[in-house]
Amino acid sequence: MLLLQFSTSHYCRKARLALGYKSISFQVENLTPALHIFRVKPLSGSHTVPVLLPQLKNCPSVVADSTEIIRFLEAYRPDPPLYFEDTFQQKEALRLEDYFDEFIGTAARFVYYQFRANEGKQIDPSWMSQIVIAIVRSQYGINADSAKIAAAKIADAIAMLGEFWQDGYLVGDRFSVADLTAAALLSPLGLIPAYRRNYPWLFERITEIHQLCNEPLPKNWLAGLN
Ligand SMILES: N[C@@H](CCC(=O)N[C@@H](CS)C(=O)NCC(=O)O)C(=O)O
Numbered sequence: 001m002l003l004l005q006f007s008t009s010h011y012c013r014k015a016r017l018a019l020g021y022k023s024i025s026f027q028v029e030n031l032t033p034a035l036h037i038f039r040v041k042p043l044s045g046s047h048t049v050p051v052l053l054p055q056l057k058n059c060p061s062v063v064a065d066s067t068e069i070i071r072f073l074e075a076y077r078p079d080p081p082l083y084f085e086d087t088f089q090q091k092e093a094l095r096l097e098d099y100f101d102e103f104i105g106t107a108a109r110f111v112y113y114q115f116r117a118n119e120g121k122q123i124d125p126s127w128m129s130q131i132v133i134a135i136v137r138s139q140y141g142i143n144a145d146s147a148k149i150a151a152a153k154i155a156d157a158i159a160m161l162g163e164f165w166q167d168g169y170l171v172g173d174r175f176s177v178a179d180l181t182a183a184a185l186l187s188p189l190g191l192i193p194a195y196r197r198n199y200p201w202l203f204e205r206i207t208e209i210h211q212l213c214n215e216p217l218p219k220n221w222l223a224g225l226n
Pocket residue numbers: 006009010011012047048049050064065066067101
């Protein structure tokens with residue numbers, strides 16, 4: 001399988017965590033933001049990554065969007081499961097996946113890129129990195145005000161996780177797509193010292209989930225501890 005991705009994208013991380021959890025071997029093709037459109041659009045009709053090319057007989061040739069990728073992987077290799085057989089638990093797991101995808105992944109992007117353009121500039125001051133940060137900020141309208149609204153949404157999500165993650169799982173009594181999605185989409189916050197200081201349990205849990213899924217933590221993650 002080939003995963004078309006941005007190496008730093010947390011939605012691509014979500015897809016990699018799922019592939020790793022299911023011990024599916026895959027290769028990645030790292031795309032350059034903005035130029036990626038020429039590779040991705042003809043395949044999926046959309047402009048976002050991740051896009052998975054299963055490259056297998058009797059499988060779709062293209063699976064786009066992290067949620068669809070997990071749906072595909074679950075059918076392709078049901079064990080170990082990320083979904084539930086119980087209808088109520090499954091509905092709840094998909095509801096939480098959607099909540100993290102639609103509200104928290106986007107909010108984390110705002111907070112992260114606001115940080116990288118200001119206090120976190122020294123993490124990678126190279127012109128290439130600064131250009132990518134500038135493109136993302138302009139594409140999504142990221143500024144101090146929009147980042148503040150995003151930070152409030154993240155605070156709500158962390159409060160909710162605090163109830164479930166300190167000693168359990170988001171749904172039922174085992175790991176699922178809901179935990180995986182929360183870990184992937186909140187992982188960029190690990191580079192931000194204030195979050196590391198205030199929520200050590202959150203980053204311990206995100207670390208455990210990366211280990212469970214055989215996925216390295218984000219580059220420079222330790223910078224958040226300084
Ligand atoms: N709902 C999508 C969101 C993916 C997404 O937002 N990807 C971003 C990277 S983090 C992207 O491709 N941005 C480039 C663009 O929108 O042109 C998913 O879950 O796969």
